[in-house]
Amino acid sequence: MFHFRKVVLNISRHWAKSLLAVFSCMLIVVFLFLFFSGLLVNLQQMEALSEAIPIEARISNLNGTMSSGMIIQERVIQALEDSGYVTDLQYTSEIAAAMGEVSGDEAAKMERGDITFPLGLGVNRVEALTGASAEGFTFAEGAGSELLTGTESVCVIREQEMEELGLAVGDSIRVTLFSVTYPGDNAMKNYNRLGVYELRIVGSFRIPVSEIATRAAQMIFPVKWQREIQKQAGSTFFADSARFRVAKPLDLNSFKAEMDEVGLLPVISEANSSQHGIALTVNDETFIKTATRLRENITLTQILMPVIVVIVGFLGFVVSYLLLQSRRPEIAIMRSLGVSRRNCFGMLLFESAILVISGSLAGVIVASFFVDMDTVLGLGVGISFFVVYMAGTAVALKILGKFSVMQLLTALD
């Protein structure tokens, strides 16, 4: 209690030095908060980067000029569906549909391409339809877009065709379906009759004129159902477009390695045009640029961290040494009165600790005006600063305590 009282008395009577010590600690703590909050912000931005700048990718032909109307192998689609790096996969598959039962000569004509087909499209979700939005779809009561993700025999027909054919949502129609293939390495299509199917109309859709693509679909089906019927008919399934988002943008290299294993090539703009969807176009430039800048900032901050620790410890040493140097005679008098070396050291260390804690608290308060104060950040910076700074103070006291009381008191005389 005596020592505690003396420490408090020393702090109050050495008020100018005490204030200086508190002020210097406060400044260091404010600087540390600015430094570490910068690091924290960078880390948070890095974490949120995937959401802020999503990486979109699509399958294209080798020279990157096509994004639909291609031949994408089923195993590629399967690999994308199975991959942990792929999310929001949207793919379509062309299928030709003719109303009613078509067979014989008419079917042969169709297979030769002498008759233009209405275009059908298998989709794995509403968004896969280029130019469509959820608002453009009207579903029957009790039905919804999730029907397109299943395997039921259902279809959604464009409003224009619905009107022309006098159809209504809820009607059932019979259609003859033809799979679409590209026999040559060009846009020439072949149609193979798959069979006649009865489909329930579960909705209609409308695509704004401005969004109508050259191959505007008139009828869409669940692509999984399409895969099933093609399998049953012994017809090879191809997707004609596929796009998705990268699920773990920070593991971009691992994603690309996996896609490489799947057999997808990088786009070669000099390559000849072809219908084969074998290349991967990844829109990652903005993400990489931003992530690289953030990573550089984080790395630099992390490299500086040990330097900051050394500087804080050094400041603790220098400030304490300069402030306590003039108190050597006081220490000598205490020693001559019988205060043990350990108690002298303890009192001065305790005195410094009170000043450092006061400075830290003042620093936290001042810093809270500049940075978003977080409990973990506050405690982390405060405690780390205290430990490192006090280590420097302890070294200063150790050095200051190395003197002969006898010589100092004699010299004073």
Next chain:
Amino acid sequence: MLEVRDVGYIYQGKYQSIEALKRVNCHFAAGKFYAVTGPSGSGKSTLLSLLAGLDLPTSGEILVEGCTMAAMDRDKYRREVASVVYQSFNLFPLLTALENVMYPMELLHVSKATAAETAKRLIGEIGLGEKTYQQFPVMMSGGEQQRVSIARALAAGGKIILADEPTGNLDSANEENIVKIMKNLAHEKGYLVIVITHNPNVCEQADAVYRMRDGELRT
């Protein structure tokens, strides 16, 4: 009470060593007023510091009531047995006169109230008034500071007073008073008082005088 046996002391400097004391032998008894004199650099202050337990002799030994100082807790010895009065007073500059005198008692866990009461009594006994209680050393004259320093030496209740040139910074009137206080402490209260001095007047009033020259002691 204090016995110095073949004591030698060497100051180990960075570049050279200085032999400050050479085989010093002497004896100090309780209730007596001793003066140690000699030219500057003769080793007087070194001897006093060793008697105060601020360091241990390089050779030989100092016995306190028959116990070697090397085996003692020297911090405790300074707290409870021996007190030093310095030429430059060495009061805590940021403590008042009262607080300076209370300090050794508080170190011995005497309650604050008792310490304050005793300190006031001691300050009165050495001839200072109440107005000095709350004065800081810088506000007092040299003579007043030296009296406070003596009061502080008495506060712990130890029976050995070691004074290093206590009159060195004082005028003749104050010098006489301090010597008188020292003598009274020895003769009336049974203290062992050892005074290091250059002053022949102080030596004249001592019960015994030790003269030092080049680290050696002559009676």
